[in-house]
Amino acid sequence: MPEGNENLNSRVLEAATAGTELRLADATDFDWDEAGFVTxxxxxxxxxxxxxxAVTRENRYTGSPALFIFLKDGKVAKAIRIIPDAFFGEDAKKKYGRDVVLTPLDGQTGFLNWRE
Structure with a gap:
């Protein structure tokens, strides 16, 4: 079920590299109401x-450093492989609403927190 999405992947990479915020809803072109990720x-x-x-047939997810999971009406709508290794495990396995913003640490680059 996991798939690639070059636009989303590049927007996440750009935000992590530049240390800028990214509103997740602005980086997606499909319908969803909750999102989260796993490492x-x-x-x-x-x-x-x-x-x-279930979003993988493997015993563990190993397809990329992060997997974004988008839900619509409580069902998985998309699972997208994300290449940048820019996320903290403490933010993982939680659901966030459409207002979620990927936010860099204060003035730093490389890592993004999920914040509503």
Whole structure:
């Protein structure tokens, strides 16, 4: 089920590299009402517990450093592989609404926090 999305991936990379905020809804062109992510190595059972559905056939997610999971009406609408390794594990396996913003640490580049 995980897929690539060059636009989203490049927007995330740009925000992480430049240390700028990115409103996730502005970087997507499909309908969703909640989103979250998991990091590489997350057990499949933990992903299913957090987002309500299996999104990988592997025992652990290993397709990229991060996997963004988008939900619509409580069901997985898309699971998108994200190449930049720019996210903190403490923000993972949580659901965020459409107002979520990927925010850099104060004046720093390289990492983004998920904030509503």
């Amino acid at each position: 590489e190595g997350t057990p499949a059972k933990d992903i299913e517990a957090a987002f309500g559905e």
